Amino acid sequence: MAASTQTTFDSIRKDILQRNFKPIYLLMGEEAYFIDKLTEILTETVLTETEKDFNMQVFYGTDSDINNIISTARRFPMMAEHQLIIVKEAQQLDKLELMDIYAKHPMLSTVLVLNYKHGVADKRKAWVKHIDRIGIVFESKKLYDNQVPAFISSYFREKNIGIDDKSAQMLTDFVGNDLSKLLPELQKLEISLPDESKRITSDLIEKNVGISKEYNNFELLKAIIQKNVLSANRIVDYFGKNPKDNPTIVTLSVLFNYFSNLLECYWLPQKSEQAIMSALQIRSAYFARDYMLGLRNYPAQKVMEIISLLRMFDAKTKGIDNQSASPGELLKELVFRIMH
Structure with missing residues (x-):
């Protein structure tokens, strides 16, 4: 999952559930899901429902004052071990750099959560460095x-x-x-x-969801890997008749991703399932076996040729050097040339 240089979503989640709280959490990045999920876990874990009445406050960066947030963070909790302060849209907060004043000497009974979405704070700034020293700085990245x-x-x-x-x-x-x-x-x-x-x-x-279990990119790739011409042609024909549900750009992306990874497998000193899983950072032996089969069915030179074909056909689907062929016709020709 998404991670910063020092922490991962899973490690932060585990610490929170074990009630190993940090005084400040700076949750930032392009992927909002992991920011929201960690905030949700903190909301459910730091305080009981009864304690939340007096010890939980939510601020919004668009209409909050940094000095008021810091002043609130310096208070002691009421009839609870902690108080929880959540700042949503923290990237919109004026003079956020003043957080450095608090981050140097935070209240250990306060759990302050800064939701900084759709971007990242400058890690060279003093306030970010101080949070990183005593709390959590987590960058939530888009998944590959x-x-x-x-x-x-x-x-x-x-x-x-x-x-x-x-x-x-x-x-x-x-x-x-x-x-x-x-x-x-x-x-x-x-x-x-x-x-x-x-x-x-x-x-x-x-x-x-509307995905055919027989006619989809997963099954097409499987047929190509196995060199099952009949099955591949049947799926490509289905795609050609249902172009809206099966956009060619997605199919090309799936094929390009597989054959690019397959080419990388050729440079591995040991071509075992474990070596492939490690090199490609995949967790399942199920998918590693697809690459083992690909190594047997597609020589390295052919793989390089296929990658060139995929780039060429991607350009053709965008109208480059293509006057009249439909996406379905282009895909049919592409799959034929890959498998022969």
Whole structure:
């Protein structure tokens, strides 16, 4: 998951749940989900519901005064071990650098949370350095595509719901790494689970998300890796007839990601599942086996040729050196040239 240079989402979450609180949390970055999630965990953990009445305050950067926030942070809690102060939209707070005054000598009974979204504070600034010294500075980054399946699995695991690797990858290929779009789909699946079931399946995804369990980028890539020409042609033909549900740009991205990673595998001293998992930072042997098979079916020279083809066809889908071929026709030609 997203991480700063010293901390990870999981390590911060673990410390909070063990009630190892820091006096200041600076939660910043482009991915709002991890900022909101850590703030939610702190809200649920630092204080009991009764204690929140007198010991929890929420400020908004757009209409709050830094001196008032600091003054509030210096108070002692009332009939509780801690007080919790959350500053939302902290990036909008005027004179935020004055936080350095408080960060030098924070109240250990106060848990101050600064939500600094859609950007990062300058880590060279004194106030950020002081927070980093005595508290937590966490940068919430957008997930890379190869991190999304693990995120999906983790999301459901926290809710005691299982999901297999194939289904997680299907969702990744369909939605991508934009968590604002992915989370509603995950919540939709959670709600759609039959009472007696605790597992997300490809059938459930097909019914509720709109991804065909047979005709999707995951199955196309699988057919290409296995050199199953019949299956690949059947999927490509389906894509051509349903272009709105299967945008070529997404398919090209999936193929480019796989073959770029496959090329990297050729330079590994040892071409084992464990070595591939380590080099590509994938957690599942299930996907490592796809690369093992790719190494057997596609020589390095062919892989380099495929990467060039993908770049060329990407340009063609954008109208470069292409006068009349439809996306479906282009994809059909591309897959033929990849597999022959």
